[in-house]
Amino acid sequence: MTAAALTSPAAAGGSSARTVTTVRTDAAGRLLDRLPADGVLSWVRRGEGLVGWGEAARLEVSGPHALADAASWWAEYATALDSHDDLRLPGSGPVLFASIAFDPVGGTSVFVVPEVVLGRRDGVGWLTTVGDVDPRDVLLPEAPHDGPPLRLRYADGALDPATWSAAVAAAVERIDAGELQKVVLARDLLVSADVPLDPRRLLRRLAARFPDCWTFAVDGLLGATPELLLRREGRQLSARVLAGTAPRGAGADDDRLAAELFASPKDRAEHALAVDSLVGGLEPFCATLDVPDGPELLTLANVRHLASDVTGTQRRTGARGQAGLLELVGAVHPTAAVCGTPTPAAAAVIAELEGMDRGRYAGPVGWLDARGDGEFGLALRCAELVDDDSARLFAGCGIVAESDPAAELAETQSKFAAFQGALEG
Ligand SMILES: C=C(O[C@H]1C=CC=C(C(=O)O)[C@@H]1O)C(=O)O
Numbered sequence: 439m440t441a442a443a444l445t446s447p448a449a450a451g452g453s454s455a456r457t458v459t460t461v462r463t464d465a466a467g468r469l470l471d472r473l474p475a476d477g478v479l480s481w482v483r484r485g486e487g488l489v490g491w492g493e494a495a496r497l498e499v500s501g502p503h504a505l506a507d508a509a510s511w512w513a514e515y516a517t518a519l520d521s522h523d524d525l526r527l528p529g530s531g532p533v534l535f536a537s538i539a540f541d542p543v544g545g546t547s548v549f550v551v552p553e554v555v556l557g558r559r560d561g562v563g564w565l566t567t568v569g570d571v572d573p574r575d576v577l578l579p580e581a582p583h584d585g586p587p588l589r590l591r592y593a594d595g596a597l598d599p600a601t602w603s604a605a606v607a608a609a610v611e612r613i614d615a616g617e618l619q620k621v622v623l624a625r626d627l628l629v630s631a632d633v634p635l636d637p638r639r640l641l642r643r644l645a646a647r648f649p650d651c652w653t654f655a656v657d658g659l660l661g662a663t664p665e666l667l668l669r670r671e672g673r674q675l676s677a678r679v680l681a682g683t684a685p686r687g688a689g690a691d692d693d694r695l696a697a698e699l700f701a702s703p704k705d706r707a708e709h710a711l712a713v714d715s716l717v718g719g720l721e722p723f724c725a726t727l728d729v730p731d732g733p734e735l736l737t738l739a740n741v742r743h744l745a746s747d748v749t750g751t752q753r754r755t756g757a758r759g760q761a762g763l764l765e766l767v768g769a770v771h772p773t774a775a776v777c778g779t780p781t782p783a784a785a786a787v788i789a790e791l792e793g794m795d796r797g798r799y800a801g802p803v804g805w806l807d808a809r810g811d812g813e814f815g816l817a818l819r820c821a822e823l824v825d826d827d828s829a830r831l832f833a834g835c836g837i838v839a840e841s842d843p844a845a846e847l848a849e850t851q852s853k854f855a856a857f858q859g860a861l862e863g
Contacts, residue, residue: 460523460530466563478637479535480655492553494568504542505768516808528811529557537656537803540796548657588631595626596794603843605791613839620711621778621787624834634826643860652815661820669813670763673752681712681775682744685852704840709744712775719770723758724750740855763812776800799832819856
């Protein structure tokens with residue numbers, strides 16, 4: 439464990455077992471409305487999922503064994519808890535929120551056990567508290583909704599648009615030279631506001647505009663991702679792979695753009711590489727794996743994607759049958775939706791051309807419970823809060839042989855628009 443910070447006596451091996459209590463509640467109707475202003479944790483889609491706050495324990499970790507270290511830490515922590523959970527649903531009982539670095543070896547991944555979790559699944563609401571907390575004392579009144587519009591100033595991130603477009607052209611040359619087939623290049627955009635940014639306001643707006651996405655927040659990384667890296671429920675595994683993007687248009691133009699995306703050989707090739715990389719990582723762990731013959735269209739407010747829903751069943755036997763969700767996540771990440779093909783060559787091109795540290799952007803983000811169920815998306819369409827009133831937005835594009843730098847730049851602008859919409863109201 440290269441870097442670790444534990445804040446829980448139970449996690450640190452103390453003798454006092456902490457109590458975790460899950461009770462049913464009717465107060466989980468609008469999860470995001472219940473969050474306090476600080477330390478927000480979220481994984482919400484179509485009004486269901488989990489929100490949390492407070493920190494019963496925290497781990498920050500990097501290094502070659504970061505995910506294995508985190509898995510052992512969580513197993514040890516969860517085993518030491520005295521858990522009372524009659525619901526036994528995925529996400530009830532003790533829960534760990536996680537935001538993993540794009541490069542878990544060099545970057546810092548953050549794991550947080552909230553003091554309070556509010557959850558909702560299939561209309562059933564619950565509240566989980568860690569420690570000596572009476573569940574009735576922790577529910578806050580619904581937070582006030584929007585204040586006045588923010589005054590925002592944007593600035594280039596690591597690369598200005600022209601330099602980033604030149605990096606895309608350089609990547610295409612490397613692809614043409616046969617060094618690799620695909621690389622995902624990202625850029626960042628800095629924003630500062632005239633008043634402190636309220637994460638609750640941003641999350642509520644994201645959730646309202648992107649109901650089919652997973653609205654997430656962990657340790658100041660907020661966004662609404664359309665891409666599910668991996669869900670585990672018992673032995674059932676599922677993922678939604680995305681790659682291949684078109685902007686939205688007005689009226690008949692929108693239908694034309696959708697039809698062009700669906701038929702585009704360039705986007706289909708880019709998509710197939712992303713599916714292959716997920717399948718290659720997951721297959722060794724699976725007894726069954728169901729991969730659709732071709733992608734479908736996923737329509738969001740700002741863009742459309744080619745999408746493939748992959749499902750599988752984890753093996754029952756052998757070491758891979760014992761693998762937990764964090765090990766599975768480590769096996770599939772980074773897919774070619776965020777890195778490229780082949781992975782090592784793409785990672786090297788990203789390090790050379792992108793000119794920025796991705797941090798936790800494009801890394802796995804989500805949650806897991808003590809039974810091993812959980813959901814991880816890819817941290818896309820997101821921003822990292824830098825301080826109270828500023829943030830760093832991220833957007834990236836898959837680059838293949840046929841990519842046009844101007845079109846890829848426009849695609850990053852369409853993707854930035856997801857978070858900009860939440861900032862601008
Ligand atoms: C890397 C991003 O998107 C990925 C996911 C969907 C579509 C993508 C694309 O078409 O390039 C990217 O692979 C991002 O949004 O920052």
